[in-house]
Amino acid sequence: MTITRDTLLTLEAYARQRKALRAEAIAHRRLRSIGLGEHMTLQFEDEHTIRRQIQEMLHIEKIFEDEGIQAEIDAYAPLVPDGHNWKATVLLEYPDVHERRRELARLIGVEDRLFVEVEGHARVYAIADEDLDRETADKTSSVHFVRFELPAAARQAVRAGAQVRVGCDHTNYPAHLSIPAETLASLAGDLRG
Template identity: 70%
Template sequence: MQLTGKITRESLMTLEAYSTWRKQHKAEVIAHRKLRSVALGDHVTLQFEDERTIRYQIQEMLRIEKIFEEDAIGHELETYAPLAPDGSNWKATMLIEYPDVNERQRELARLIGIEDRMFVEVEGQPRVYAIADEDLDRENDQKTSAVHFLRFEFPAATAAAIRAGAGVKLGCDHRNYPAHVAIPAETLACLAGDLR
């Protein structure tokens, strides 16, 4: 899988080529995704996306659905390519996970609006709150969704501080899920590479 800086139709592999590549590289991609994941408390995980994770997601969708028609490939690109960061931000898939169905139903009702209360706090800089679900609204009056897409748009000074090695916390100040965690150094080094 060649990283090109922009995911286009021309930069995707054919289904046959991807099948061969996947057998040899799946473990690497899983390790990369794990490195870019941050657990916030027991029930929220943010998977910070990049070109590699999104490119893999698109190729997997094409493989699973056996998509080879140009229009359908274009649809997958339109759906997933915007989820890759573009130099001034971090983009993440937020997963709210409760194994028990009844508990999940109850908690998703209590967590309405959580996606708007997620933040990144860089040492010496003001908090940057997530811009959530830009593609469509994922909650209603009864509950929030278990999956949200977040963008953390950084002012230049904040991005520079991250690249310079400042400490960074991921947090949530929703009244029913207050939590924060320092982003581990290895993960932070990887995420800093998303900023230019």
């Protein structure tokens, strides 16, 4: 389903349902989140997570004009997978500000070293930050947006039950793991063909 102005709740309706919808949204987000190593989380997006994000932004910012609503849709809609890919928000989390500054300097380019590997298929590396460059010469950002463009055969394998690993082969952040079955089942639903 495409997110349009007509498919969103009004501010009033969302405000009434917000608390009731929160637990479901948190459970769905948790299902689609993968901790990779100690400091990285990949939050795989879908229509549900992005719709919730748009509704939250409209609620928080009290946006009710058509132009403002469309601007939020335009900003977030590119994060919804299109059936050929997985899209994720990548969070690099270091609670201590000094450690964060040091590690983000060591992790320049980490977003380009993220991969998914479908059983029996070649690794697919992330296409990162298509909206804007999020790193400088001195450090990477603590938030990145990535896309894993999966070939048709890999998509079919995932839908047929193949195992999938997610990982990072950056020199300063080597990590990988098999995507848990429940999470993989949710991600498989994002794929077509």
